[in-house]
Amino acid sequence: MLSARWAVVQTAVAVSASWFLTHDLLGHPQPFFAPIAAAVSLSASDVLRGQRAVQLMTGVALGIAIGTVVQAVAGTGALAFALAALVAMYAALAVGGGMFGQGLMFVNQTTASAVLILALHKPGSGTERLVDALIGGGVVVVIGVLLLPADPDRLLREATQRLFTGLRDALTDLAGQLAENRPRRTGDEPAAWELEVGQRIHGDLAALAQARKTARHVVFIAPRRRPRRDRVRRAAAQSERLTLQANAVLSLVRITGAALAAGEHLPPPFHDAVTALAEACGALAGVGGADSARAAADRALCLLEPLGDTAAGFGGAAIHAARAGARDLLAAVRPVEAGIRGR
Secondary structure (H helix, E strand, O other), X not given: OHHHHHHHHHHHHHHHHHHHHHHHHOOOOOOOHHHXXXXXXXXXXXXXXXXXXXXXXXXHHHHHHHHHHHHHHHOOOXXXXXXXXXXXXXXXXXXXXXHHHOOOHHHHHHHHHHHHHHHOOOOOHHHHHHHHHXXXXXXXXXXHHHHOOOOHHHHHHHHHHHHHHHHHHHHHHHHXXXXXXXXXXXXXXXXXXXXXXXXXHHHHHHHHHHHHHHHHHHHHXXXXXXHHHHHHHHHHHHHOOHHHHHHHHHHHHHHHHHHHHOOOOOOHHXXXXXXXXXXXXXXXXXXXXXXXXXXXXXXXXXXXXXXOOOOOOHHHHHHHHHHHHHHHHHHHHHHHHHHHHOO
């Protein structure tokens, strides 16, 4: 939340500066493209700001050019608006890709700019609108890339902690089900809890992937962050292994739920091992640290080792999944310790 508040303050400053430069200094009567460019590019997030600024400036420039040509050829009637939108979207889709392919922002900005040129047309307005958009984007580059770029270490750390918080919560809930010897859902009823856990974890993995992309982007384009380039790239690469950890926990949740639903008896050490795995994830989420996580994962392995994995039914598979989760946790301690926390 604190980072979002800081991003909001930066956006407000950029919007004000964009309006001041275009309206007060250059004397443009309605320089709405400038503050809009600043607001859309910065927004309340520090994710891929430089890329968003490039997308916006390029999209606006393309849209203004298309809108100006359509107005000269077809006027400003209803059919002209349809033609402008059609040409703008097809053009954006044709040239979009790479840096322009992040979501639909490039297409949206190109189309909106072409439409606005027709709606607010006056002689010579195309060039003025283009200057406004470039100034707004330039303010974004100065604030979001040169002066106050995102902190790549924080982005990776927060995304990793969020993932381990979700894993901890899932394992804690699973341990509670083991203590009661009953699943959250039984029989043929939909496994709503398991589905909810899977959706949350996959969402956290997607957020971590976005954090990796942004961290690499920041150390590439922001001069202030370039000294961290090698360290951040190593941390980002190491964090990719956390996908294995998340999948191991999801497998454990699914198989253990099936064992409980089938009425299979899982030995008490298995419950203690799941509890230890939850403690390890909690430590990596920020409560305890890497040493505590390593100790808890080691304890889980010690509890699971005598059990083997040859039990009939789902029990053997659950024990095997728990053991894999513990080993993945031990492997996860290193990237968290060296690449994310070691600042």
